[in-house]
Amino acid sequence: MAFTNYILVCGGTGCESSKSDQIFKNLIAECEAQGLKDTVQVVKTGCFGFCEQGPIVKILPEDSFYVRVSPEDAKELISEHIVKGREVKRLLYNRDESKKRARVEDIEFYQKQFRIVLRNCGVINPENIDEYIARDGYKALERALFDMKPEDIINELKAAGLRGRGGAGFPTWMKWNFTKQAAGDVKYIVCNADEGDPGAYMDRSTLEGDPHSIIEAMTIAGIAVGANQGYIYIRAEYPLAIKRLQIAMEQSRGYGLLGKDILGSGFDFDIEIRLGAGAFVCGEETALLASIEGERGMPKPRPPFPATKGLWGCPTVINNVETWANVPVIISRGGDWFAKIGTEDSKGTKVFALTGKIRNSGLVEVPMGTTLREIVYDIGGGIPGNKAFKAVQTGGPSGGVITADYLDTPIDYSQLQKLGSIMGSGGMIVMDEDDCIVDVAKFYLGFTVEESCGKCAPCRVGGRTLYNILDRITKGEGEMEDIEKLKTIGKAMQKASLCGLGQTSPNPVMSTLHYFGDEYKAHIKDKRCPAGKCKPLISYHILADKCIGCGVCARKCPVHAINGERRQLHEIDHDICIKCGECYKACKFDAVYVR
Amino acid sequence: MAKMTLEELRKLRDSKKKELNKRDVADKNIQIIVGMGTCGIAAGAKETLDAFLQELDEKKLTEKVMVTQTGCMGLCYVEPTVEVIMPDMPDVIYGKVDAEVARKIVRKHIQGKALVNDHIYDRPAADIVE
Secondary structure: OOOEEEEEEEEOOHHHHHHHHHHHHHHHHHHEEEEEEEEEEEEEOOOOHHHHHHEEEEEOOEEEEEEEOOOOHHHHHHHHHHHHHOOOOHEEEEOOOOOOOHHHHHHHHOOEEEEEEEOOOOOOOOHHHHHHHHHOHHHHHHHHHHHHHHHHHHHHHHHHHHOOOOOOEEEEHHHHHHHHHHHOOEEEEEEEEEEOOOOHHHHHHHHHHOOHHHHHHHHHHHHHOOEEEEEEEEEEEOOOHHHHHHHHHHHHOOOOOOOOHHHOOOEEEEEEEEEEOOOHHOOOOHHHHHHHHHOOOOOOOOOOOOOOHHHOOOOOOEEHHHEEEEEEEEHOOOOOHHOOOOOOOOOEEEEEEEEEEOOOEEEEEEEOOOOOHHHHHHHOOOOOHHHHHHEEEOOHHHHHEEEEEHOOOOOOHHHHHHOOOOOOOOOEEEEEOOOOHHHHHHHHHHHHHHOOOOOOOOHHHHHHHHHHHHHHHHHHOOHHHHHHHHHHHHHHHHHHHOOHHHHHHOOOHHHHHHHHHHHHHHOOOOOOEEEEOOOOOOOOOEEEOOOOOHHHHHHHHHOOEEOOOOOOOOOEEEOOOOOOHHHHHHOOOOOOOOE | OOOHHHHHHHHHHHHHHHHHHHHOOOOOOEEEEEEHHHHHOOOOOHHHHHHHHHHHHHHHOOOOOEEEEEOOOOHHHOOOOOEEEEEOOOOOEOOOOOHHHEEEEEEEHHHOOOOHHHHEOOOHHEEEEO
């Protein structure tokens, strides 16, 4: 019996947390109730990327893109769409009646995207190895095992020009080559799935939506460098990704694609999962390896690099999830194909997790060299509420801000570096005029201060001192020499810290000082927060010519700080006011303002 | 699941690829739309649909043909009704399509590019119909 309709339900963590699991169950139950079990196949897939609109349900062959679906909608979807052939308009993404319904490829969010890493996410059921195989899965492994020599594999990567997607951008082929050439019978392959940047979740989604691609890639690396054991280091906070990885590994072992004598080739390779407790520093490679060994996750000075002296002192290839996900495509389609995508210095695509003040937040995969404006406005749909764009923080807590002046910069490794930011893992947090830049810098620093392992003084002491200074500034207690202090301490940390965490944690401060020095000065000199965010520096006032004396603000005020006669100008008592902003939100006449 | 050889993996990939491609509509340019309103279902449209799917499967046409369902087409008196849309042929609405006629449509209309004359009820201009 062939199916006439396929219903794809997003099973990523984002959508599952808004009950996509229940939607999936209800759809199956409804199909059974209506006698459609044999004609409709309901599939749970990985993340579609368009998380803003989740939970997402896609129905094929019509290619109907249903968004913000709730479990109660299952019945209507089945009885209207499947049985009667009428699309459920209220749930379709493009609800504009006058326009013809948008097919998925017409949705602006997907138009400028190019999916290599996320090729199977939202397309296949990640818990079914057959679907991965059907999408040319394990074809690269075939080539690597039977048609290529180890040096061919490395040359293919070299031709592709793939650079590490964990952030630093080191050429992947070179890393592999170091390990291949290193002496020793025992070598290891490690996948860094310790994704910790605030706002970043591309690795989690890749593992959840396409776990086999990582398994296949690591096995290929094993062939290339002569390793027989791999480890996936993943944080325990990613239970769904862990579960899907375990299922995938079991299935590929069952098929003989992992384990002893893979496909009868005589090559052995197996993978173990190691759970991390979720410490940010464990994403740093030497700390990560220490953690796998059972030690406390603290970085070691490099060299020696893990490529020559890594896990238990053996040569080790360590790459992050996104880097791995590129490998099978490069091997099966060829390095030349891959090298055609992207810019001169950065090949391929990059997945960004677009969050913050943006209409379409979600996972976005674009060719390197796409401009920030295309990502923020064309794909991301711009800033909600017609607010002005202020900046984008790229690279998470190790990165910096990019201002509106640089919106047309093509994004790749070197361009970002020129602007004083980095690619990092690819977190992209959009800020609008309501965000205070000092507050943002303080937020990131607060994160890295908490996550510092404390081993080296520049990071431990320097980070805390920077944080305290920023805290003073946001309270209106800053002094002009603080700016110099911030710069000096920041520079010292960048030079003297042991690992990337400490070296990069002053970046948000340095970068915001560079682009938004005036905003720092406003806090320090004028004791004013231009964005109206830092509570100790703001006060609420009522405009005499706009207030009609309706009294709504006074009724909303939780501390009764607003007084005034009916139909008369009201006033705020600043000794009582707690600056909660309720009056500002309540006033319908824009009479309340922040200063 | 048993351990596979290279040959078996390739075979599995080919067969699964066909299955997965059915989900995709990109290459399918022939469309069979079966009216599945209450009137259609009462007149036996489910058997018609099954017959289409079986026949397409047997004739190995599933890669090219997309079978969809729709509501009542307004020709309740000749249910089950089926619309066939394909390149180089006029759009046709067939009526009284039972399982037998469904198979005939696949063989004659889709494979043979000839109209199944005695079941045409709407769409092509009258002069095409013999």
